[in-house]
Amino acid sequence: MATAPAAPATTAPVSADPKGVGLDMADLDRSVNPCDDFFQFSGGNWLRSNPIPSYASSWGPRNLLGNRTQETLRSILDDAAANRTAAPGSNAQKVGDFYAAAMDTVAIDRAGLAPLKPELDRVAAMRNAAGLRAEIVHLQELGTGVFFRAGVDVDEKKTTQYAVQLNQGGLTLPDRDFYFKDDTRTTKVKTAYRAYMTQLFGLLGDAPAVAQRNAATVERLETRLAKASRTRVELRDPQANYNKLTVAAAQKRYPSLNPKGLLTGMQLGKAQEVIFGQPAFFDEVNAVLKTEPLADLKTYMRWHLVRSSAAALPTAYAEAAFRYSQALTGAKQPAPRWKRMQAATDQALGEAFGQLYVDQAFSPEAKAKALEMVANIRASMAEHIQTNTWMSAPTKAEALKKLNALRVKIGYPDVWKDYSNLKISRESYLKNVLAARRWESRRETAKFGGPIDRNEWGMTPPTINAYYNPPMNEIVFPAGYLQPPFFDPKADDAINYGAIGGVMGHEMTHGFDDQGRQYDSEGNLRDWWTPADAAEFTKRAAVVGKQYSEFSPLDSVRVNGQLTMGENLADFAGLTVVYGALEKQLQQRYGSGPRPKFDGFTPEQRYFLSWAQLRRTNIRPEALRQQILTDPHSPGQYRTIGPLMNMPQFQQAFGCAEGSKMTRSASERAVIW
Template sequence: MQTPRYPIPSALVLASALALAGCASSKPAPTTAAATPAPAATPAPNDFLAGIPATSEGRSINVADMDRSVSPCDDFFRFSGGNWLKNNPVPSYTTRWGPRNLLGDRTQTLLRQILEESARTSAPKGSNQQKVGDFYASGMDSTALETAGLKYLKPELARINAVKDLKSLQTEAARQLTLGTGAFFRAGVGPDRKQSTVYAVNLSQGGLGMPDRDYYLKDDARSKAIRSAYTNYMTNTFKLLGDDDATASKKAAAVVRVETRLAQASKDRVALRNPQASYNKMTVAEANAQFPNLGLPAMLAQNGLGAAKEVIVGQPDFFKELSAVMKTEPLADLKTYMAWQLVSSLPSALPKAFSDEAFRFQQVMSGAKQQPVRWKRMLAATDGALGEAFGQLYVDKAFSPEAKQKALTMVNDIKASMASHIQSNTWMSDATKQEALKKLNALRVKIGYPDQWKDYSTLSISRESYLKNLLAVRQWNYRQNVKKFGGPIDRNEWGMTPSTINAYYNPPMNEIVFPAGYLQPPFFDPEADDAVNYGAIGGVIGHEITHGFDDQGRQYDSEGNLRDWWTKADGEEFTRRAAVVGNQYSAFQPLDSVYVNGKLTMGENLADFAGLTVTYGALQKRLQEKYGDAPRPKIDGLTPEQRFFLSWAQLRRSNIRPEALRQQILTDPHSPDQYRTLGPLMNMPQFYQAFGCQPGQKMVRPDAERAVIW
């Protein structure tokens, strides 16, 4: 099933684009590194296993999941969770399986109860509960969807069909932006990245029906198979819309041709990781001169942005080609392309045959065996459409003030540890350190849910039609985004819903955000010992904090402005040290002939490594305050340090289908979970000491090859 392509505020486009980035496999370049300390009075590798029981007495670490036949110093991913991996194959309804999925299933059970109760309740018209209940109920009414057929889609298809010249094409393209179909390009309002106190209009490349430009451009067997499946998906969908076989095939070929032109003009994900290159401010008149066939002034005015005098263009070369496409491609083909972008963004709002076709394509893309049941799809859709209305109902049941306070305490501990690491850094100048500390002190922290909830009073939702509801939400979201232009920066806005099992760092806002959905066991357990919580959610907190200092985040200052605050020498030294991490990850080979892309995953790898290092320091300070010089108690025969690293690793154990793994490596800025576990630990003397690892074992890098940043 394709995810509905909602309009994305440019700040959030940036937040996600700033996590993206070439693939080389080479020996890591040597870097200056502190000598690995000799483990002090540590047991020989694996000797400590004799003291570990068969089942856990402590919380969150499950010793039965460990594979004791593997040395922790040779493969910590297998050692920490090998038995779990053997006993938990990927279920048919998903493409990967791990602790996040288990928490997701538990969260979905509660969310489903909330939705079904809301759908049964006669809530006051206009209330959040009424809107949540009616949106979900309309999506679950499969009989109504079949009966309606294309009834509610036809008005939009008719608008596209009525396009007769370039001017009316521009008018319809502007409307497609408000409908969030993904046609042609993306546009939205977000903080000006070089003047973060004001909003700007941002234009970014887009317009592709497949997840990445490389699917259109590569000639390997898998890429060809995916293109063939995509063409079949389009052909069958056009037939469902009423076209005969020949017409449907012709239309599919036209869409592929148009999208391939856009793909050829698009920057790849590595290039998109450069925020300076994606910042091209120009006047509307200048943009109109460069991209004359977009009709930009009229398009902005039509969509409520007529007051804008300037725009920030992410990829000028893309927009030059898009302008040429809108002039040189046959008008009939551009209309077909817009119709495809509309229909393919709405499969679950149409009769079942449409979503079945979408899923058949996803099977080829990701290896999925079974389409998720409808209530799960509608739950996700409701969360995406009415996330904060739905979220208010969720947090009342799932997140206590005490849990929020404990999470804030951990954040403060880890921020203090980060400050200590900055101050004691041996390669950074005092001038850069002061700017770094200023940025850290200015970091905003959001925990659980917004202080101010969204007001949905102007959004009308009914049970008449799920498709009408979906389009109404998209248009409402677009209007809400556009209304921000010219006003003060809204620093209360969230980019994730409260039930989301994830977190993020937003560079222009210089903020870290942790939804309530993530602050649940096993990621966060207020009843667990400190070592487990610091290794689990603490590692995530450290990860998000240090995103502000990764290869992209470090380019933003304390106020969120895209500004180089590093001395030239410090910037060059950081880049050199980061390249060591990139080379290490590019050498990881999860599948035959498939390597991790160390450039694409650079930011996430740096945040994993730095975040875990900083959080380990915070734990040590917490343990020192608690126990002083007294022996630190073991739980299940494991020291706090061992539990810290096991907690980090056990939350990243997962099984994934090969097709999904290939797609992840091509499109996802996160490394596969196996290497998110191994990569940081292979560089950490603290890990070596905790498990008595010795030089020559696979988890121990020679001093000259270790990455050392913070």
């Protein structure tokens, strides 16, 4: 259990205590009582002294780590670009040439639209339905996002095989609701969207009136697609998004889409079945392809071709794209070009670039320590399942089976992607971008019919993030995340467990959130819960949903407790489970003896401070509104305080009295694990 609670005094800690690693005491706002507002107490001074840079929409510790990582990556890229003698076809040659071409704005501006002209000509040359469908396949391969999203992924009800999957898409605005809302903020975004389209059509050579008319055509078609799209909350139901049809049945239902021809064009002619995520959406796609004039469909496809390529086109295109993004994020100016092109290199050649990164930035010791922490957290989770008071024995047995089957990936892939078939040169940045997209699309398509690739990663090694993949039942932590302040081998256990440990627990317990719990130990979408246990889980989760829906960061804006349910549940469960793992670690290290304080704080207090300090965020109002509408994560301040308000462990650690703002009463408290 926790050591004797410290009084929530605002005086500085006793100087006799040694200084710790991982927390900066200057960041704390000691004028705030931790039991009133732990978000402000833990980082109020930091928030005041770290304003958002002009090129960013929000700012937090992840951005600071991002800056450090970017400097390392920049050095790698500068060296690679300067190396004109790298072996042809090597990762160093491809990464160096890609980045060099991306940074050569003189060549990009001089080339103008020439590199895109063959693609624009293809769209213009469509003459009939057959040509239209062939071009849809081609533009899907180029990653333009026209009409829908198509690809090959694990079959969620038979995870030993891959399946062809089609899902809703085809929109420019970040969410379907933007097309129908008319509040001030949405109107501002839509005005910027219309201006963006009109500007780009003008840059393509359309007369002003024609450009305006074309923009209206795109908006009209996208509004049709938006109306048929499911909401983000509806998209959180994996069963509803699994609708398998035979190709023959799909052909009958969607004749204008012509799934059979689509699959043949995608080199997937052997597929017998297709999973449609949202069948009613594809009814509308079919109707659009059947009823809309070909000229209007060409306009829509031309728009998405250019929009998806704007960052690789001359300066005027990139500037128009930034003006549109300003309305969404509130950023005052674009990020420096080297940062944007570094991100583009990571996206196009992530594992080639990543190999160069991990050689410099990730030690075997860091990997070993991270694996040890995951093992301890898994053991704590097993204990929580076994001692759970509301779950029956059959459900517990399945839950433990799933937990034991969980795969853990740390740092970087055991088997790297093979880029030998991807040709990259210094001739044209845009050509490189399109070549990389086509290569990735074909690589994905080629998986169909083969064994499941369990070595594959969905994030690149330098990424400062992590994820849980339900059909693969795996948690993945790239090397980029395993650095200070998220992970520091020099810091005490409380800091690492509160930081990267909190993330590990979060990702692990995603397997048991409202979505993840619907997948079994082999990743199959299968109900393994007894009806009574499922009902009890839903009831307990609803308490969490209600709590978060009451959080309001801006006037008339509330967190969407349903959209953020999975992430909130993972925060709740993760923090509780990891706290148990920390207590076990402290017991092993110190037994029943005294536990050292650092900077005047007990290990338990440092655990919660570490969690909170990594979620400090300054965010622009525009970006905050966008986040609440589209992001399944709650804003940082509520990720900080939301779980803690329900944890007696926090109340005890900081000596919070019943009735304090950071303490929910026993009757209001949410308890999952």
